Amino acid sequence: MKPASRGTTPGTPFSRLLEMLRPDLVRFALWLARDRAVAEDVVQETLIRAWKSRDELKDPGAARPWLFTIVRREHARLYERKRLPTVDVAEVEALGDPALATDGDAGLLDLRRAIMQLPDEYREPLVMQVLGGFSTAEIASELGLTQAAVLTRLFRARNRLRTLYGLEAVEDVE
Amino acid sequence: MTDSHPDCRHARLQIGADPHHLADEVRAHVAGCAACARFLDETRALDGRLRAALELPLAQFRAPAGVRRWATPQWKIAASLLFGLLVGGGVWLATTPPALAGDVVEHIRHEAASWGMHDALPASDVGKVLQAAGVEFDTAMPVVYASACPFRGRTVPHLVVQSAQGPLTVMLLAHEKVTRRTEFEENGFSGVLLPAGEGSVAVLSRGAQVPGPVAHEIVSGARW
Numbered sequence: 276m277k278p279a280s281r282g283t284t285p286g287t288p289f290s291r292l293l294e295m296l297r298p299d300l301v302r303f304a305l306w307l308a309r310d311r312a313v314a315e316d317v318v319q320e321t322l323i324r325a326w327k328s329r330d331e332l333k334d335p336g337a338a339r340p341w342l343f344t345i346v347r348r349e350h351a352r353l354y355e356r357k358r359l360p361t362v363d364v365a366e367v368e369a370l371g372d373p374a375l376a377t378d379g380d381a382g383l384l385d386l387r388r389a390i391m392q393l394p395d396e397y398r399e400p401l402v403m404q405v406l407g408g409f410s411t412a413e414i415a416s417e418l419g420l421t422q423a424a425v426l427t428r429l430f431r432a433r434n435r436l437r438t439l440y441g442l443e444a445v446e447d448v449e
Numbered sequence: 450m451t452d453s454h455p456d457c458r459h460a461r462l463q464i465g466a467d468p469h470h471l472a473d474e475v476r477a478h479v480a481g482c483a484a485c486a487r488f489l490d491e492t493r494a495l496d497g498r499l500r501a502a503l504e505l506p507l508a509q510f511r512a513p514a515g516v517r518r519w520a521t522p523q524w525k526i527a528a529s530l531l532f533g534l535l536v537g538g539g540v541w542l543a544t545t546p547p548a549l550a551g552d553v554v555e556h557i558r559h560e561a562a563s564w565g566m567h568d569a570l571p572a573s574d575v576g577k578v579l580q581a582a583g584v585e586f587d588t589a590m591p592v593v594y595a596s597a598c599p600f601r602g603r604t605v606p607h608l609v610v611q612s613a614q615g616p617l618t619v620m621l622l623a624h625e626k627v628t629r630r631t632e633f634e635e636n637g638f639s640g641v642l643l644p645a646g647e648g649s650v651a652v653l654s655r656g657a658q659v660p661g662p663v664a665h666e667i668v669s670g671a672r673w
Contacts, residue, residue: 290660302505319669326662386502404467405496406503411467430465433492433499440495445488448462 289329292338293322299339299406300346306402307350309391320349343407344417347399382440389439397432400425460485468492549625550633550642553651556600556607557618558636563609564616564655566593575608582606584621585672601625612663615654623648623673632658643668 300321304314324345325332332341390398400418403409411429415422427448434444456478463475468489471479479485557563569591579586581597582604593616594609600620608619618640627649631642640653641664650668652659 290662294661302503305505306503319665322662323666323669326660326666383498383502386498387505390499390502401499402503405499410470426462426466429467430462433465433468433495436499437491437495440498442491442495445461445465446458448458448465 289326289332289335292335293325293342296339296342297322300342303343303402303406304346304350306390306406307347307399313350313353317346317350317353320353321345324349340407340409340413343403343409347403347417385439386436389436393432393435397428397435400428401432404429457482457485461488464489464492468496549622549627549649550631550640550651551635552601553620553622553640553642553653554633554635554638556598556620557638557653560596560598560607563594563596563607563618566609566616567611569593569611570595578606578608579621582621582623583673584623586619586621587670587672588667590617590667610667614660614663615656617659617663617667618651618653619667620651620653621645621648621671621673622651625649634658645671646673648673 297318300318301314304317304321305311308314308317321342325342332338390401393401400414403414403417404411409417411422411425414420415425418425420428430448434447437444460475460478460482463471464479464485465488471489479489570593575586575592575595578595578597584606586606586608588610590610590612592608592610594607596607597604598607599605600607600622601624603624605623606619606621608621609616610619611617623645625648627642627644629644633640633642638653638655639658640651641659643650643652643664645668648671650664650671652664652667
Protein backbone atom coordinates (compact mmCIF):
# COMPACT_ATOMS: atom_id res chain seq x y z
CA MET A 276 0.00 0.00 0.00
CA LYS A 277 1.22 3.47 -0.80
CA PRO A 278 0.62 6.30 1.64
CA ALA A 279 -2.36 8.43 0.77
CA SER A 280 -1.69 11.31 -1.56
CA ARG A 281 -4.82 13.33 -0.96
CA GLY A 282 -4.88 16.50 -3.02
CA THR A 283 -1.32 16.27 -4.23
CA THR A 284 -1.59 16.15 -7.97
CA PRO A 285 1.19 16.59 -10.50
CA GLY A 286 1.53 20.19 -11.60
CA THR A 287 0.56 21.70 -8.28
CA PRO A 288 3.15 24.35 -7.35
CA PHE A 289 5.34 23.30 -4.45
CA SER A 290 4.39 26.24 -2.26
CA ARG A 291 0.71 25.44 -2.84
CA LEU A 292 1.34 21.81 -1.90
CA LEU A 293 2.86 22.92 1.36
CA GLU A 294 -0.08 25.17 2.14
CA MET A 295 -2.58 22.42 1.33
CA LEU A 296 -0.85 19.84 3.48
CA ARG A 297 0.04 22.10 6.39
CA PRO A 298 -3.08 21.34 8.48
CA ASP A 299 -2.41 17.62 8.28
CA LEU A 300 1.23 18.18 9.15
CA VAL A 301 0.20 20.16 12.22
CA ARG A 302 -2.19 17.38 13.28
CA PHE A 303 0.49 14.76 12.81
CA ALA A 304 3.05 16.80 14.73
CA LEU A 305 0.50 17.43 17.44
CA TRP A 306 -0.18 13.76 17.98
CA LEU A 307 3.54 13.12 18.15
CA ALA A 308 4.37 16.01 20.47
CA ARG A 309 1.07 16.44 22.36
CA ASP A 310 1.92 20.12 22.62
CA ARG A 311 0.64 22.74 20.20
CA ALA A 312 3.64 25.04 20.53
CA VAL A 313 6.09 22.21 19.90
CA ALA A 314 3.98 20.97 16.99
CA GLU A 315 3.94 24.41 15.38
CA ASP A 316 7.71 24.65 15.68
CA VAL A 317 8.18 21.18 14.26
CA VAL A 318 6.02 22.04 11.26
CA GLN A 319 7.80 25.32 10.75
CA GLU A 320 11.16 23.52 10.70
CA THR A 321 9.64 20.92 8.39
CA LEU A 322 8.48 23.53 5.88
CA ILE A 323 11.86 25.19 5.84
CA ARG A 324 13.65 21.88 5.39
CA ALA A 325 11.19 20.79 2.71
CA TRP A 326 11.62 24.04 0.83
CA LYS A 327 15.38 23.69 0.85
CA SER A 328 15.13 20.07 -0.31
CA ARG A 329 12.27 20.54 -2.75
CA ASP A 330 14.35 19.28 -5.69
CA GLU A 331 14.42 15.87 -4.00
CA LEU A 332 10.66 15.51 -4.44
CA LYS A 333 10.31 14.17 -7.97
CA ASP A 334 6.66 13.13 -7.68
CA PRO A 335 4.23 15.69 -6.23
CA GLY A 336 1.90 12.78 -5.47
CA ALA A 337 4.42 11.60 -2.89
CA ALA A 338 4.54 14.97 -1.13
CA ARG A 339 2.33 13.89 1.75
CA PRO A 340 4.36 10.89 2.98
CA TRP A 341 7.57 12.77 2.24
CA LEU A 342 6.48 15.68 4.44
CA PHE A 343 5.14 13.41 7.16
CA THR A 344 8.51 11.70 7.27
CA ILE A 345 10.24 15.06 7.66
CA VAL A 346 7.83 15.98 10.47
CA ARG A 347 8.62 12.76 12.32
CA ARG A 348 12.36 13.27 11.95
CA GLU A 349 12.20 16.94 12.94
CA HIS A 350 10.20 15.98 16.01
CA ALA A 351 12.80 13.38 16.96
CA ARG A 352 15.61 15.87 16.28
CA LEU A 353 14.02 18.47 18.53
CA TYR A 354 13.90 16.07 21.43
CA GLU A 355 17.50 15.06 20.82
CA ARG A 356 18.71 18.62 20.38
CA LYS A 357 16.67 20.50 22.92
CA ARG A 358 16.27 17.78 25.52
CA LEU A 359 12.64 18.75 25.88
CA PRO A 360 10.81 17.50 28.91
CA THR A 361 8.34 14.79 28.08
CA VAL A 362 4.73 15.85 28.23
CA ASP A 363 2.84 15.01 31.35
CA VAL A 364 -0.46 13.72 30.03
CA ALA A 365 -2.17 14.36 33.35
CA GLU A 366 -1.15 17.99 33.04
CA VAL A 367 -2.47 18.23 29.49
CA GLU A 368 -5.78 16.82 30.65
CA ALA A 369 -5.90 19.07 33.67
CA LEU A 370 -5.50 22.05 31.41
CA GLY A 371 -8.60 21.04 29.53
CA ASP A 372 -6.68 21.20 26.29
CA PRO A 373 -9.02 22.61 23.63
CA ALA A 374 -7.22 20.39 21.12
CA LEU A 375 -9.30 17.59 22.46
CA ALA A 376 -12.51 19.50 22.00
CA THR A 377 -15.28 18.02 19.93
CA ASP A 378 -18.61 19.23 18.71
CA GLY A 379 -20.49 17.64 21.57
CA ASP A 380 -19.27 14.13 20.78
CA ALA A 381 -18.20 12.84 24.17
CA GLY A 382 -17.12 9.50 22.72
CA LEU A 383 -14.69 11.22 20.39
CA LEU A 384 -13.30 13.25 23.27
CA ASP A 385 -12.70 10.06 25.27
CA LEU A 386 -11.01 8.48 22.30
CA ARG A 387 -8.71 11.48 21.83
CA ARG A 388 -7.76 11.37 25.48
CA ALA A 389 -7.07 7.67 25.20
CA ILE A 390 -4.87 8.15 22.15
CA MET A 391 -3.00 10.91 23.99
CA GLN A 392 -2.32 8.47 26.80
CA LEU A 393 -0.99 5.69 24.63
CA PRO A 394 2.74 5.12 25.11
CA ASP A 395 4.86 6.73 22.40
CA GLU A 396 5.82 3.36 20.93
CA TYR A 397 2.16 2.55 20.29
CA ARG A 398 0.85 6.01 19.44
CA GLU A 399 3.49 6.88 16.85
CA PRO A 400 2.96 3.91 14.49
CA LEU A 401 -0.81 4.16 14.92
CA VAL A 402 -0.87 7.82 13.90
CA MET A 403 1.54 7.16 11.04
CA GLN A 404 -0.77 4.45 9.77
CA VAL A 405 -4.21 6.01 10.26
CA LEU A 406 -3.46 9.68 9.73
CA GLY A 407 -0.33 9.41 7.56
CA GLY A 408 -1.44 6.51 5.40
CA PHE A 409 1.86 4.66 5.84
CA SER A 410 1.96 0.90 5.27
CA THR A 411 3.27 -1.34 8.02
CA ALA A 412 6.41 -1.96 5.93
CA GLU A 413 6.98 1.78 5.58
CA ILE A 414 6.47 2.32 9.29
CA ALA A 415 8.94 -0.45 10.04
CA SER A 416 11.51 1.11 7.75
CA GLU A 417 11.00 4.60 9.19
CA LEU A 418 11.11 3.49 12.82
CA GLY A 419 13.93 0.99 12.35
CA LEU A 420 11.80 -1.94 13.50
CA THR A 421 10.91 -5.30 12.06
CA GLN A 422 7.54 -5.50 10.40
CA ALA A 423 6.50 -8.06 13.01
CA ALA A 424 7.28 -5.59 15.78
CA VAL A 425 5.21 -2.92 14.06
CA LEU A 426 2.26 -5.32 13.70
CA THR A 427 2.44 -6.10 17.40
CA ARG A 428 2.55 -2.44 18.39
CA LEU A 429 -0.38 -1.55 16.15
CA PHE A 430 -2.38 -4.49 17.49
CA ARG A 431 -1.69 -3.48 21.08
CA ALA A 432 -2.53 0.16 20.38
CA ARG A 433 -5.95 -0.77 18.99
CA ASN A 434 -6.49 -3.35 21.68
CA ARG A 435 -6.07 -0.66 24.36
CA LEU A 436 -8.56 1.57 22.58
CA ARG A 437 -11.16 -1.19 22.16
CA THR A 438 -12.35 -1.00 25.74
CA LEU A 439 -13.00 2.72 25.42
CA TYR A 440 -15.13 1.99 22.41
CA GLY A 441 -17.17 -0.39 24.52
CA LEU A 442 -15.53 -3.49 23.17
CA GLU A 443 -13.87 -6.31 25.01
CA ALA A 444 -10.08 -6.39 24.80
CA VAL A 445 -8.77 -9.51 23.14
CA GLU A 446 -5.93 -11.80 24.12
CA ASP A 447 -2.54 -10.17 23.68
CA VAL A 448 -0.08 -11.48 21.12
CA GLU A 449 3.54 -12.43 21.63
CA MET B 450 -12.50 -22.03 15.92
CA THR B 451 -11.76 -20.68 19.35
CA ASP B 452 -9.88 -17.61 20.53
CA SER B 453 -6.88 -19.74 21.43
CA HIS B 454 -6.64 -21.41 18.05
CA PRO B 455 -3.35 -20.45 16.35
CA ASP B 456 -5.17 -19.37 13.18
CA CYS B 457 -7.45 -17.10 15.18
CA ARG B 458 -4.53 -15.55 17.04
CA HIS B 459 -2.69 -14.94 13.77
CA ALA B 460 -5.81 -13.50 12.13
CA ARG B 461 -6.50 -11.19 15.06
CA LEU B 462 -2.97 -9.91 15.12
CA GLN B 463 -3.24 -9.05 11.43
CA ILE B 464 -6.71 -7.55 11.81
CA GLY B 465 -5.79 -5.56 14.90
CA ALA B 466 -2.64 -4.26 13.23
CA ASP B 467 -4.01 -3.36 9.81
CA PRO B 468 -7.75 -4.05 9.46
CA HIS B 469 -8.04 -2.63 5.95
CA HIS B 470 -5.19 -4.58 4.34
CA LEU B 471 -5.50 -8.28 5.04
CA ALA B 472 -3.47 -11.06 3.50
CA ASP B 473 -5.32 -13.68 1.50
CA GLU B 474 -4.91 -16.38 4.16
CA VAL B 475 -6.42 -14.07 6.80
CA ARG B 476 -9.35 -13.24 4.54
CA ALA B 477 -9.89 -16.96 3.97
CA HIS B 478 -9.80 -17.61 7.70
CA VAL B 479 -12.26 -14.81 8.46
CA ALA B 480 -14.67 -16.17 5.87
CA GLY B 481 -14.96 -19.39 7.87
CA CYS B 482 -14.70 -18.04 11.43
CA ALA B 483 -17.64 -16.10 12.85
CA ALA B 484 -15.69 -14.86 15.88
CA CYS B 485 -12.88 -13.43 13.76
CA ALA B 486 -15.40 -11.98 11.30
CA ARG B 487 -17.04 -10.15 14.21
CA PHE B 488 -13.62 -9.01 15.42
CA LEU B 489 -12.89 -7.62 11.94
CA ASP B 490 -16.20 -5.72 11.83
CA GLU B 491 -15.60 -4.28 15.29
CA THR B 492 -12.05 -3.26 14.48
CA ARG B 493 -13.01 -1.56 11.23
CA ALA B 494 -15.77 0.35 13.05
CA LEU B 495 -13.24 1.37 15.68
CA ASP B 496 -10.90 2.55 12.94
CA GLY B 497 -13.57 4.84 11.56
CA ARG B 498 -13.85 6.52 14.94
CA LEU B 499 -10.09 6.52 15.28
CA ARG B 500 -9.67 8.43 12.04
CA ALA B 501 -12.30 10.95 13.16
CA ALA B 502 -10.53 11.34 16.49
CA LEU B 503 -7.15 11.96 14.85
CA GLU B 504 -8.59 14.67 12.58
CA LEU B 505 -8.25 17.32 15.23
CA PRO B 506 -10.32 20.48 14.70
CA LEU B 507 -7.38 22.85 14.46
CA ALA B 508 -9.57 25.93 14.31
CA GLN B 509 -10.73 25.28 17.85
CA PHE B 510 -7.31 24.49 19.12
CA ARG B 511 -5.10 27.00 20.82
CA ALA B 512 -2.06 26.27 22.91
CA PRO B 513 -3.26 25.99 26.51
CA ALA B 514 -1.81 28.49 28.93
CA GLY B 515 1.10 27.12 30.89
CA VAL B 516 2.17 24.50 28.37
CA ARG B 517 5.93 24.35 28.28
CA ARG B 518 8.00 25.34 25.29
CA TRP B 519 11.61 26.22 24.80
CA ALA B 520 11.37 29.92 24.06
CA THR B 521 14.68 31.66 24.61
CA PRO B 522 15.05 33.64 27.80
CA GLN B 523 15.62 36.82 25.79
CA TRP B 524 12.32 36.25 24.03
CA LYS B 525 10.48 35.74 27.25
CA ILE B 526 12.07 38.75 28.86
CA ALA B 527 11.40 40.95 25.85
CA ALA B 528 7.82 39.72 25.59
CA SER B 529 7.25 40.30 29.29
CA LEU B 530 8.74 43.79 29.14
CA LEU B 531 6.71 44.64 26.09
CA PHE B 532 3.54 43.35 27.70
CA GLY B 533 4.30 45.32 30.83
CA LEU B 534 4.90 48.51 28.88
CA LEU B 535 1.68 48.13 26.96
CA VAL B 536 -0.46 47.31 29.96
CA GLY B 537 1.32 49.64 32.38
CA GLY B 538 1.14 52.56 30.01
CA GLY B 539 -2.47 51.85 29.24
CA VAL B 540 -1.66 52.04 25.60
CA TRP B 541 -3.00 49.54 23.15
CA LEU B 542 -3.42 50.67 19.61
CA ALA B 543 -5.73 48.23 17.91
CA THR B 544 -4.47 48.55 14.38
CA THR B 545 -5.90 46.51 11.57
CA PRO B 546 -3.40 44.61 9.42
CA PRO B 547 -4.40 46.42 6.19
CA ALA B 548 -3.58 49.76 7.81
CA LEU B 549 -0.28 48.37 8.98
CA ALA B 550 0.45 47.00 5.51
CA GLY B 551 -0.28 50.41 4.04
CA ASP B 552 2.15 52.06 6.43
CA VAL B 553 4.83 49.50 5.61
CA VAL B 554 4.41 50.07 1.88
CA GLU B 555 4.43 53.82 2.37
CA HIS B 556 7.65 53.53 4.33
CA ILE B 557 9.55 51.42 1.82
CA ARG B 558 8.44 53.62 -1.07
CA HIS B 559 10.53 56.33 0.50
CA GLU B 560 13.59 54.12 0.52
CA ALA B 561 13.41 52.91 -3.07
CA ALA B 562 17.19 52.77 -3.37
CA SER B 563 17.24 49.90 -0.90
CA TRP B 564 16.05 47.51 -3.62
CA GLY B 565 19.11 48.22 -5.73
CA MET B 566 21.69 46.89 -3.26
CA HIS B 567 23.51 43.68 -4.17
CA ASP B 568 26.49 43.27 -1.87
CA ALA B 569 26.06 41.46 1.43
CA LEU B 570 26.64 43.74 4.39
CA PRO B 571 29.12 42.84 7.13
CA ALA B 572 27.41 41.09 10.03
CA SER B 573 28.59 43.88 12.33
CA ASP B 574 26.66 46.50 10.32
CA VAL B 575 23.49 44.43 10.44
CA GLY B 576 24.06 43.77 14.12
CA LYS B 577 24.16 47.49 14.91
CA VAL B 578 20.81 48.04 13.22
CA LEU B 579 19.23 45.15 15.07
CA GLN B 580 20.74 46.28 18.34
CA ALA B 581 19.32 49.78 17.86
CA ALA B 582 15.85 48.25 17.69
CA GLY B 583 16.48 45.68 20.41
CA VAL B 584 15.69 42.66 18.23
CA GLU B 585 17.53 39.63 16.88
CA PHE B 586 17.41 38.20 13.40
CA ASP B 587 19.18 35.14 12.05
CA THR B 588 18.97 34.24 8.39
CA ALA B 589 21.04 32.33 5.88
CA MET B 590 20.04 34.86 3.22
CA PRO B 591 22.50 37.68 2.55
CA VAL B 592 21.39 40.99 4.01
CA VAL B 593 22.17 43.68 1.43
CA TYR B 594 20.51 46.65 3.12
CA ALA B 595 19.94 47.43 6.78
CA SER B 596 18.61 50.59 8.32
CA ALA B 597 17.21 51.43 11.74
CA CYS B 598 14.12 53.35 10.67
CA PRO B 599 11.52 55.36 12.56
CA PHE B 600 8.16 53.68 12.12
CA ARG B 601 5.01 54.48 14.06
CA GLY B 602 6.98 56.11 16.84
CA ARG B 603 9.49 53.28 17.20
CA THR B 604 12.81 52.30 15.73
CA VAL B 605 12.51 49.20 13.58
CA PRO B 606 14.99 47.29 11.41
CA HIS B 607 14.32 47.73 7.71
CA LEU B 608 16.28 45.08 5.84
CA VAL B 609 16.58 43.82 2.30
CA VAL B 610 17.65 40.21 1.89
CA GLN B 611 18.60 38.43 -1.32
CA SER B 612 16.48 35.32 -1.76
CA ALA B 613 16.29 32.82 -4.60
CA GLN B 614 13.26 34.79 -5.77
CA GLY B 615 15.13 38.10 -5.76
CA PRO B 616 15.35 40.88 -3.20
CA LEU B 617 12.84 40.92 -0.36
CA THR B 618 12.24 43.71 2.09
CA VAL B 619 11.91 42.61 5.68
CA MET B 620 10.63 44.83 8.45
CA LEU B 621 10.87 43.47 11.98
CA LEU B 622 7.92 44.96 13.84
CA ALA B 623 8.35 43.86 17.43
CA HIS B 624 5.63 46.22 18.61
CA GLU B 625 2.99 45.60 15.92
CA LYS B 626 0.87 42.65 16.89
CA VAL B 627 -1.10 40.86 14.18
CA THR B 628 -3.30 37.87 14.86
CA ARG B 629 -3.00 36.04 11.58
CA ARG B 630 -1.07 35.80 8.35
CA THR B 631 -2.27 38.50 5.95
CA GLU B 632 -1.22 38.88 2.34
CA PHE B 633 -1.54 42.20 0.59
CA GLU B 634 -0.76 43.93 -2.69
CA GLU B 635 -0.34 47.66 -2.86
CA ASN B 636 1.42 50.12 -5.15
CA GLY B 637 3.20 47.37 -7.05
CA PHE B 638 4.37 45.54 -3.96
CA SER B 639 3.28 42.09 -2.86
CA GLY B 640 3.69 41.34 0.79
CA VAL B 641 2.69 39.36 3.78
CA LEU B 642 2.34 40.22 7.45
CA LEU B 643 3.11 37.33 9.76
CA PRO B 644 2.55 37.05 13.50
CA ALA B 645 5.79 36.72 15.47
CA GLY B 646 5.26 36.44 19.19
CA GLU B 647 3.96 39.75 20.47
CA GLY B 648 4.92 41.44 17.22
CA SER B 649 4.99 40.76 13.52
CA VAL B 650 7.23 40.59 10.49
CA ALA B 651 6.46 42.17 7.14
CA VAL B 652 8.02 40.61 4.04
CA LEU B 653 7.59 42.29 0.67
CA SER B 654 8.63 41.73 -2.91
CA ARG B 655 8.29 43.93 -5.95
CA GLY B 656 6.73 41.15 -8.00
CA ALA B 657 5.03 37.88 -7.23
CA GLN B 658 3.74 37.08 -3.76
CA VAL B 659 6.41 35.98 -1.31
CA PRO B 660 6.51 32.14 -1.21
CA GLY B 661 5.11 30.81 2.05
CA PRO B 662 8.15 28.77 3.07
CA VAL B 663 10.47 31.72 2.40
CA ALA B 664 8.31 33.94 4.58
CA HIS B 665 8.25 31.23 7.26
CA GLU B 666 12.04 30.98 7.11
CA ILE B 667 12.34 34.72 7.60
CA VAL B 668 9.87 34.94 10.47
CA SER B 669 11.48 31.98 12.22
CA GLY B 670 14.73 33.96 12.40
CA ALA B 671 13.19 36.90 14.25
CA ARG B 672 13.42 37.14 18.03
CA TRP B 673 12.46 39.78 20.54
